[in-house]
Amino acid sequence: MGRDHATHHQRTRTRPQTKAPLSNLAVPNCSFHVHAANPFQTKADYSGKEPCLEDLYICSYTPTLLALIRSRQLMKKHxxxxxxxxxxxxxxxxxxxxxxxxxxxxxxxxxxxxxxxxxxxxxxxxxxxxxxxxxxxxxxxxxxxxxxxxxxxxxxxxxxxxxxxxxxxxxxxxxxxxxxxxxxxxxxxxxxxxxxxxxxxxxxxxxxxxxxxxxxxxxxxxxxxxxxxxxxxxxxxxxxxxxxxxxxxxxxxxxxxxxxxxxxxxxxxxxxxxxxxxxxxx
Missing domain, CATH: 3.40.50.1460 (Rossmann fold)
Structure with missing residues (x-):
């Protein structure tokens, strides 16, 4: 199955259960989708795989930052x-x-x-x-x-x-x-x-x-x-x-x-x- 590439700004948010503070990250012009980054490295004690990004963060994307800002502004209406x-x-x-x-x-x-x-x-x-x-x-x-x-x-x-x-x-x-x-x-x-x-x-x-x-x-x-x-x-x-x-x-x-x-x-x-x-x- 061929994987087509897409380009978006990427935002990641730490999972609520982690101790790290909630954070947002915007990565412009990137065609690598961070949510698909899976663990390939085994732990030193061979007890399993090292945590990957999807274990630590919640990923979201936006085509442009302006589109995201506009969406947030429109959320005021109910x-x-x-x-x-x-x-x-x-x-x-x-x-x-x-x-x-x-x-x-x-x-x-x-x-x-x-x-x-x-x-x-x-x-x-x-x-x-x-x-x-x-x-x-x-x-x-x-x-x-x-x-x-x-x-x-x-x-x-x-x-x-x-x-x-x-x-x-x-x-x-x-x-x-x-x-x-x-x-x-x-x-x-x-x-x-x-x-x-x-x-x-x-x-x-x-x-x-x-x-x-x-x-x-x-x-x-x-x-x-x-x-x-x-x-x-x-x-x-x-x-x-x-x-x-x-x-x-x-x-x-x-x-x-x-x-x-x-x-x-x-x-x-x-x-x-x-x-x-x-x-x-x-």
Missing amino acids: VPPSFVAIGQGQPGGGKGKALLAVDSELKLVHKLIPATANRTTISGDAARRAGALEALQGNTWVHLACHGKQDSVQPYDSHFVMKDEHLMLLNIMERNVPHAEFAFLSACHTAVGDEETPDEVIHLTAGLQFSGFKSVVGTLWEVDDAVAKHVVKAFYENMFKDLKDGGAMDCTKAAWALDRATQAVKTQVPLEQRMVFIHIGV
Whole structure:
């Protein structure tokens, strides 16, 4: 499986259980993803591997520091939560292979979202471009499970595969999404940038952040939908496990929840399918 390169500013935060103070680190113009740095050195007493970065820090990225600042400023607004899960596992017409785990992933997500949120699911024949655009515009939280395609030549033509027409990045960025908060992009290649133009990062994940989503989970390479659902399940369980009745859904927990999820599924999900997911934004 080829690993495409993406370029982002990187932020790391120490885990809450460590004694070190909470810290942030921005690394500009770097195509090496620090969250994927795993231990290769054995301890001196051969009792196991030395701790690696993912054992000590929670990693988050941002395409530009300005995008991160803007996302934080927009967090001051609060609106009632609404959640839409959009899935297209049978695009047909030569648009890609069938994604057999999409429907079960959508059901799982619906079950894990707090009942206090207005929950909607769009799938099958109903998962078309116009309906998906309307859902993105009308909801604060979004989960997308489908094929994703990055266009390195025409980045704004990068798209999610729907039943009829492609849902292109340009379509999304032209819409006004004033209340958008969080998006989970369970699709391939949604956070793949261009090494040659690191300061002009345009991909699906960054595009959603630029459009108004404050916090986004995207992917660096191909996703195996059969195992991705384990990460998705663990993510939403951690995202909402401490949410009390009437409590507010908080998208600023996303980086932490993704970190906890990838730790929780180590025995179920291969390393490359745990590292494929990254967090961008607040």
